[in-house]
Amino acid sequence: MLLRHTTADVVEREGLTINPVKTCQPVGAMYAALGIHGCLPHSHGSQGCCAYHRSALTRHYKEPVMAGTSSFTEGASVFGGQANLLQAVNNIFTIYDPEIIAVHSTCLSETIGDDLNQILIKAQEDGKVPEGKSVISAPTPSYVGSHITGFSAMVEAMVKYLSINSGKSNGKVNLIPGWVEPCDMRQIKSIAKRMGVENILFPDTSDVLDAPLIGKHQMYPDGGVTKEELVSAGDSIFTIAMGSFASEQAAKLLNKKCNVDYEVLDIPVGIKATDRFIMKLSQTAGVEVPSDFKSERGRLVDVITDQEQYLHGKRVAIFGDPDQLIPLTEFLLDLNMEPVYVVSGTPGKYFEKRIKELFEQYGIDGKVKNGPQADMFLLHQWIKEQGVDLLIGNTYGKYIARDEDLPFLRYGFPIYDRVGHSYFTTLGYEGGLRIVEKILGLFHDRQDRDAPEERFELVM
Amino acid sequence: MGEHTIPAPELIKEEILAKYPTKVARKRKKSMVTNDGNKDKALEIQANVRTVPGIITQRGCTYAGCKGVVLGPTRDIINLTHGPIGCGFYSWLTRRNQTKPAEGSEENFMNYCFSTDMQDQNIVFGGEKKLRKAVQEAYDLFHPKAIGIFSTCPVGLIGDDVHAVAREMTAELGDCNVFGFSCEGYKGVSQSAGHHIANNQLFKHVIGTQDKEPEGKFKVNILGEYNIGGDAFELERIFEKAGLTLVSTFSGNSHYNSFANSHFADLNVVMCHRSINYVAEMMETKYGIPWMKVNFIGAESTAKSLRKIAEYFDDKELIQRVEEVIKEETIQIEETVAKLRPNTEGKTAMLFVGGSRAHHYQELFNELGMKTLAAGYEFGHRDDYEGREIIPDIKVDADSRNIEEIKVEKSDEEFRDYTKSDKLEWSEYGGMMRDMESGSLVIDDISHYETEKLIEAYKPDIFCAGIKEKYVVQKSGVPLKQLHSYDYGGPYAGFVGAINFYKDIERMVTTRVWDLVEAPWEKSTQVEAQYAAG
Numbered sequence: 001m002l003l004r005h006t007t008a009d010v011v012e013r014e015g016l017t018i019n020p021v022k023t024c025q026p027v028g029a030m031y032a033a034l035g036i037h038g039c040l041p042h043s044h045g046s047q048g049c050c051a052y053h054r055s056a057l058t059r060h061y062k063e064p065v066m067a068g069t070s071s072f073t074e075g076a077s078v079f080g081g082q083a084n085l086l087q088a089v090n091n092i093f094t095i096y097d098p099e100i101i102a103v104h105s106t107c108l109s110e111t112i113g114d115d116l117n118q119i120l121i122k123a124q125e126d127g128k129v130p131e132g133k134s135v136i137s138a139p140t141p142s143y144v145g146s147h148i149t150g151f152s153a154m155v156e157a158m159v160k161y162l163s164i165n166s167g168k169s170n171g172k173v174n175l176i177p178g179w180v181e182p183c184d185m186r187q188i189k190s191i192a193k194r195m196g197v198e199n200i201l202f203p204d205t206s207d208v209l210d211a212p213l214i215g216k217h218q219m220y221p222d223g224g225v226t227k228e229e230l231v232s233a234g235d236s237i238f239t240i241a242m243g244s245f246a247s248e249q250a251a252k253l254l255n256k257k258c259n260v261d262y263e264v265l266d267i268p269v270g271i272k273a274t275d276r277f278i279m280k281l282s283q284t285a286g287v288e289v290p291s292d293f294k295s296e297r298g299r300l301v302d303v304i305t306d307q308e309q310y311l312h313g314k315r316v317a318i319f320g321d322p323d324q325l326i327p328l329t330e331f332l333l334d335l336n337m338e339p340v341y342v343v344s345g346t347p348g349k350y351f352e353k354r355i356k357e358l359f360e361q362y363g364i365d366g367k368v369k370n371g372p373q374a375d376m377f378l379l380h381q382w383i384k385e386q387g388v389d390l391l392i393g394n395t396y397g398k399y400i401a402r403d404e405d406l407p408f409l410r411y412g413f414p415i416y417d418r419v420g421h422s423y424f425t426t427l428g429y430e431g432g433l434r435i436v437e438k439i440l441g442l443f444h445d446r447q448d449r450d451a452p453e454e455r456f457e458l459v460m
Numbered sequence: 461m462g463e464h465t466i467p468a469p470e471l472i473k474e475e476i477l478a479k480y481p482t483k484v485a486r487k488r489k490k491s492m493v494t495n496d497g498n499k500d501k502a503l504e505i506q507a508n509v510r511t512v513p514g515i516i517t518q519r520g521c522t523y524a525g526c527k528g529v530v531l532g533p534t535r536d537i538i539n540l541t542h543g544p545i546g547c548g549f550y551s552w553l554t555r556r557n558q559t560k561p562a563e564g565s566e567e568n569f570m571n572y573c574f575s576t577d578m579q580d581q582n583i584v585f586g587g588e589k590k591l592r593k594a595v596q597e598a599y600d601l602f603h604p605k606a607i608g609i610f611s612t613c614p615v616g617l618i619g620d621d622v623h624a625v626a627r628e629m630t631a632e633l634g635d636c637n638v639f640g641f642s643c644e645g646y647k648g649v650s651q652s653a654g655h656h657i658a659n660n661q662l663f664k665h666v667i668g669t670q671d672k673e674p675e676g677k678f679k680v681n682i683l684g685e686y687n688i689g690g691d692a693f694e695l696e697r698i699f700e701k702a703g704l705t706l707v708s709t710f711s712g713n714s715h716y717n718s719f720a721n722s723h724f725a726d727l728n729v730v731m732c733h734r735s736i737n738y739v740a741e742m743m744e745t746k747y748g749i750p751w752m753k754v755n756f757i758g759a760e761s762t763a764k765s766l767r768k769i770a771e772y773f774d775d776k777e778l779i780q781r782v783e784e785v786i787k788e789e790t791i792q793i794e795e796t797v798a799k800l801r802p803n804t805e806g807k808t809a810m811l812f813v814g815g816s817r818a819h820h821y822q823e824l825f826n827e828l829g830m831k832t833l834a835a836g837y838e839f840g841h842r843d844d845y846e847g848r849e850i851i852p853d854i855k856v857d858a859d860s861r862n863i864e865e866i867k868v869e870k871s872d873e874e875f876r877d878y879t880k881s882d883k884l885e886w887s888e889y890g891g892m893m894r895d896m897e898s899g900s901l902v903i904d905d906i907s908h909y910e911t912e913k914l915i916e917a918y919k920p921d922i923f924c925a926g927i928k929e930k931y932v933v934q935k936s937g938v939p940l941k942q943l944h945s946y947d948y949g950g951p952y953a954g955f956v957g958a959i960n961f962y963k964d965i966e967r968m969v970t971t972r973v974w975d976l977v978e979a980p981w982e983k984s985t986q987v988e989a990q991y992a993a994g
Contacts, residue, residue: 002571005602015593017545017577024546046613046645047511048521052550054928059554064932066908071511073859077617077646088514094481095909096516107544108613108646111583142544143578143614215977217912217935345545372577396552399571
């Protein structure tokens with residue numbers, strides 16, 4: 001047994017987190033920054049943070065993840081990191097020549113009280129930022145929030161430092177996708193495009209973290225939202241922010257700063273959340289929904305009706321990020337499955353509220369927890385209590401899945417041991433079909449594996 | 461590939477330095493040396509100095525070296541990270557430390573990640589209270605023999621005294637050894653500081669704390685072997701076959717009691733010099749146990765190291781058995797090399813990794829007939845490059861000075877006098893540069909920019925580094941072999957490991973996909989010509 005010490009008795013813990021369902025803010029800020037074209041993320045703290053974040057993102061996306069660090073040693077920790085950051089900005093523009101540097105803080109630089117904003121103004125004044133280049137920054141202490149709130153902070157910084165209302169509408173809709181895969185960002189753009197909605201998607205990691213191999217390393221791949229687009233986001237007609245945890249702050253600030261109205265929707269996972277997204281796009285841009293969406297949606301519904309017997313009543317345990325778990329839970333419920341245990345490490349009352357509403361609406365007697373000590377150890381204990389038929393979550397779930405002999409769907413961040421997550425979307429009706437296909441594949445394999453010879457069947 | 465002229469290293473160096481701001485260039489210059497091939501005395505290289513802010517570096521932090529590298533592979537110590545969640549999360553199972561506890565009840569906490577998950581109120585009001593609770597809860601849930609507490613950056617800044625908490629909790633719990641590590645990420649200039657801190661605390665709190673003498677005639681500890689990809693399993697196999705008793709491995713596939721009884725060994729052999737030479741030194745001072753540098757990477761090195769060990773014990777039977785093992789294992793080595801070498805002969809490699817691996821793995825490339833054009837360490841010190849004899853000359857700077865040096869004294873009761881033959885090299889290590897050819901480039905703490913320039917200039921057939929470098933290099937059309945995690949392959953140590961490595965490298969330098977990088981319409985002007993003609 002890999003997790004041989006985990007037992008079913010749940011004891012309240014106050015000090016100890018075991019097997020967390022979250023990680024820290026800076027990695028989210030780094031991921032968001034990579035979604036700007038020509039941007040080099042920069043970690044203001046000791047080297048280890050940057051190394052860990054680059055490694056985590058690299059292992060998940062299997063792509064180059066470039067980022068600088070202020071390389072604090074003890075001296076900088078005592079006297080402040082200003083000198084390090086000024087030197088870093090100068091070196092980065094000289095050696096790596098980015099369009100923009102996106103700096104985020106770490107628990108170290110936050111604890112000693114470095115003021116990123118002030119240091120970067122000084123960099124500007126000292127002439128360390130070349131003409132036409134930009135530096136933006138976000139506070140991301142690791143002892144607040146999670147990787148999701150760190151992502152949110154950097155997206156907010158894009159608006160804070162760059163977006164401007166010029167008084168002239170650009171006729172576009174801003175789309176803030178939240179922490180999703182590069183393919184998911186592409187999917188959101190593609191849905192909007194098929195609807196005929198001109199849009200600015202930010203951040204946009206498609207073509208950055210799924211770049212082609214062409215025999216040459218591009219420090220700044222072709223993808224990413226451009227600085228001009230981020231500036232122009234202040235002139236858009238509306239903002240759709242997907243996921244309240246990762247996207248609402250930026251939309252709110254854009255509203256305050258540039259007077260762009262917004263609405264927070266769920267990330268379009270599953271049928272209903274996709275329906276809401278498409279309806280909203282249609283309303284805000286004043287466009288009709290093209291007929292091929294009806295066909296695409298119909299194909300997904302068709303597969304579900306065909307295979308309903310394999311899904312009905314199956315108990316599911318899920319862990320991951322709040323913006324994804326909310327619509328995913330709803331989708332599983334629409335599949336007549338029972339997502340009975342839902343855990344997210346990211347704090348925030350909205351999560352539990354939404355999941356509980358879903359439980360109530362669909363008549364599920366489930367357990368949900370997020371925030372302190374909402375970890376995989378607890379989830380495993382719940383699973384041991386009453387058992388489930390399926391586990392959904394990031395790669396770390398494989399230890400529970402093996403011990404409990406559970407079908408396991410890899411979903412979320414990080415996924416270190418499979419490929420596909422960054423290429424095949426799980427958003428929209430198309431992504432819904434992929435989720436259903438994956439789940440059915442697991443159940444069908446399970447049935448084949450467990451069937452006695454006399455009951456082993458060809459057609460399913 | 462392989463058949464191109466290699467540009468002069470000095471020119472490449474100049475080209476690289478030209479891009480840097482003056483101050484950076486001045487500093488980096490000293491860390492880039494063209495090796496002169498002198499076997500007696502290596503050239504001086506600057507190492508173990510701060511990375512320049514803004515430079516994209518391979519390096520990590522002190523915490524990573526302490527918790528991740530040295531203590532990480534031990535299965536029955538609860539490794540509790542005191543800090544915000546990130547540090548604990550990133551060091552959770554990502555270093556491929558395999559371990560094999562006995563079936564059933566034996567403790568194994570390797571798959572768990574323990575953290576105090578500090579929140580802002582802990583930063584403001586202090587985190588000791590939460591830490592005490594966490595230790596208690598870990599004890600109540602798991603009843604471990606030992607709990608190690610690892611300090612992260614903010615812990616040092618706010619002044620939480622992890623050592624005091626550890627002492628209190630050891631007294632309170634009674635049967636659990638709790639000890640702390642001041643391994644905040646900002647200490648030192650790389651992971652290396654963390655190794656040193658880990659070694660000190662292991663020595664103070666664990667090594668020699670039990671007195672159950674292991675049975676066996678030839679008792680050895682392997683230091684600096686972390687069981688990445690099962691390397692330690694292979695060495696265990698060889699040791700057993702040769703009749704050597706492995707008391708403890710620091711720290712691959714290890715457990716608490718093996719550390720606590722490791723002072724009964726008759727000999728310490730050191731694999732990764734950088735991460736653990738401190739323990740070897742301290743054990744020699746306190747217990748008299750002699751140590752020798754070995755290398756189990758490469759078939760010839762493995763044979764040589766086994767012979768060295770046998771010679772130390774100076775036992776006829778052991779010497780004979782070791783020869784038999786070598787002979788037996790060599791058959792397959794020779795067969796494999798004969799088969800694969802035609803595909804690898806003359807190809808070129810570069811290694812920028814770790815603090816010993818960039819040296820050790822050159823041995824395996826040699827056995828494949830491959831040439832190492834350039835190499836360097838991520839967190840090495842000058843002695844790893846130039847040999848231990850220069851240790852007294854190394855200037856101790858501020859960053860090294862803030863790492864605790866513990867005073868070790870001879871233990872009158874436990875000290876044993878060992879006979880050391882003059883024929884063997886004791887407590888010595890010649891470093892990497894002496895083993896490298898004249899004209900090869902040696903670069904300490906290589907940066908991303910330098911990596912790109914090297915690849916552009918040399919177009920090596922294979923590049924060895926870590927996960928952060930992997931896809932960058934591969935996007936340029938050059939295969940990258942990860943030598944920290946082995947690309948999830950291995951083992952590469954010992955005899956079976958050598959065979960695995962030969963096969964993996966041969967696969968990587970002959971893989972057909974590299975020929976597919978260019979699309980046909982980009983390859984030739986033929987297509988255009990046809991259309992133009994049509």
